[in-house]
Amino acid sequence: MNIELIFSGFGMLLNIEVILFLILGLAIGVLLGSIPGISGMIAISIMLVPSYYMEPLQAIVFLSAIYTGSIYGGGLTAILLNIPGTPAAVPTCFDGYPLTQQGKYSVALGTGIGSSIIGVLISYTIILFLLVPIGSFVLSLGPPEMLMVVIFAFSIIGASKGSIRKTFIVGLIGLLLGTIGATPSGRPRGIMGEYALFEGIDLVPALLGLLAVSELFFMIEKEFIVKEGDKKSTNLKEIFEGIIYVFKNPVNAIRSALIGTGIGLLPAAGVTIASMTSYGQAQRASENPEKFGEGAQEGLMAAEVANNSSEGGSMATMLSFGIPGSSTVAVLMAALMIHGLNPGPFLMRDHLDFAYAIILSNIIGVFLLAIIAVIFVYYFSNIVNIPTRILVPAIGIFSVLGAYSVRGLFIDVLVLLVFAFLGYLVRKYEYPIMGVVLGFILGGMMDAEFVRTYTMYGNDPLALFNRPLFVVLLAITLLSYIVPIITKRIKGKGNVSS
Amino acid sequence: MGRKANAYERGFKMKKIGNIIFLIFVVIISTAYYFDVSGLPDIEERIYVYFLYWALLILILIEIVKNIKEILAEKNEDDTNIINYFKGLSILKNKQIILGGSLVIYVVMTQYIGFFISSFMYFIGLTYFLGTRGIKGVIVVPAGLCVVIYILFVSLLGINLPQGLII
Secondary structure: OOHHHHHHHHHHHOOHHHHHHHHHHHHHHHHHHOOOOOOHHHHHHHHHHHHOOOOHHHHHHHHHHHHHHHHHHHHHHHHHHOOOOOHHHHHHHHHHHHHHHOOOHHHHHHHHHHHHHHHHHHHHHHHHHHHHHHHHHHHOOOHHHHHHHHHHHHHHHHHOOOOHHHHHHHHHHHHHHHOOEEOOOOOEEOOOOOHHHOOOOOHHHHHHHHHHHHHHHHHOOOOOOOOHHHOOOOOHHHHHHHHHHHHOOHHHHHHHHHHHHHHHHOOOOOHHHHHHHHHHHHHHHOOOHHHOOOOOHHHHHHHHHHHHHHHHHHHHHHHHHOOOOOHHHHHHHHHHHHOOOOOOHHHHHHOHHHHHHHHHHHHHHHHHHHHHHHHHHHHHHHHHHOOHHHHHHHHHHHHHHHHHHHHOOHHHHHHHHHHHHHHHHHHHOOOOHHHHHHHHHHHHHHHHHHHHHHHHHOOOHHHHHHOHHHHHHHHHHHHHHHHHHHHHHHHHHHHHHO | OOOOOOHHHHHHHHHHHHHHHHHHHHHHHHHHHHHHHHOOOOHHHHHHHHHHHHHHHHHHHHHHHHHHHHHHHOOOOOOOOHHHHHHOOOHHHOHHHHHHHHHHHHHHHHHHHOHHHHHHHHHHHHHHHOOOOOHHHHHHHHHHHHHHHHHHHHHHOOOOOOOOOOO
């Protein structure tokens, strides 16, 4: 770590134009990220062209701020409408939306703001000081370790409420759906002659269907999202209470930020499983795990802290290796290259102060995000006062629009419909929707890492135990499956005897 | 002789039967996928799906058996009759069925008459069915929504949406 270069990076930010672009980027990111159908990647892609005319630092600070703002914006619709703005915001729906239904959306939104602050602060502070050594750790992870990480992430399924068997049924359904597409050898599998599915079922229409559209079947039975007796107007005091709640729970905050940053570092895993894993760990560590899924503020906090902190991890991998952890970061990387800066070892060697400037801009930016977010949510949250007879068709239209926005293909809209009906049936017959979502997100990753591991060690599986990191991850993963099952059985017997 | 099933028990049984039908459907689809995957040449391409399929099949069979046992345990004189259940179901008044049907029609319509016209018609039809009255709710809101979507997504973002004859 070079303190001089950190100060040099900070000095580069002391420019009114850079600060103004930072504020503008955050505002645009929050606004676009909160619109169903527009992801962070689309938001950055739209603003890529105007950024051509900016200085390199201004452009990267601007686009990076859009990324930060859009992550937060995606969490907004997850909380208010059960529509995740990005796949990483999926666990935000699990407790954020029930809080809205209980009339506590101001508190939920405030918790989201506080979580963004803490998540970004901790993760970017970590990578500010550990940017260089982080690299060697990431390089030491091979396919066997990545396989264990993904299997470990899937284990949070065991923490779901209700029947373990039902949970694993839907989890396996999700995993199977995640295998549709090209095999790791490049052959089509399960695509039914539809070559648009060769790259797999796209995540966005599938998640829109499973979460947003399937919710419409239940929303249509009510007059408002919020129960009549729980309806309130947006309350600034409650928003601030939500923000302060995050700072009053440092253990959850630090744990979730470390999980988010750590998993965000991994290019293959990335942001999609960071929030899921953090949510599951928070449930395991909670004194009231049964409240998760029904409006547990600590669950919402864990998901959002990890979601926001995974950005720092992704940025670290992109800056130090030139490997983007997500499609959004890939667009950011393209922006760097357009301005003549190649992420990776050469950036680290020749322009480390620039890398530090980007990191510091995010740390400074999170405080500005808090101000922008409070103003935005105060007005945006009035959406819950719209009657469902207007909201239901509107959300349906935006969901179809979101599906078309991905690739402009009708097949994605059909995927949306199929997953919507699947999501409805899963919820109607009381299976945990989280199981399908988690299985689907992880299915493809698990398949790819499994095949790589099998190719390397299929002839001599015992050689896997020569990899110390693999052994540690295997032990942790096994415990993460066995402990919840035993705990549930013990609790079940305890309920029977009492 | 058993007593007649009350409304709760009929609902309970129908949910169990519905669950069984859902699980059978999952088995059929996943078995078709299993046979599709069996045609792949490399073992690495098949083994993972095989493992998932067999694990799923075993769990589903256990769940189906459990549901059947629970239904049989509730056996009484007036057993739930699926045909009578559907006879009593008023499809045109069931909001969920209407929503599902309208979504399917809407999605298909986007391909033939374009996204904006079908969205406009879908919004009007569904919101009217759900009880919205008055020009503002039925016409102005969907028209405004379509305009906003056009400006934001088509004009500014350049996203291609299915077009009809007019728009």
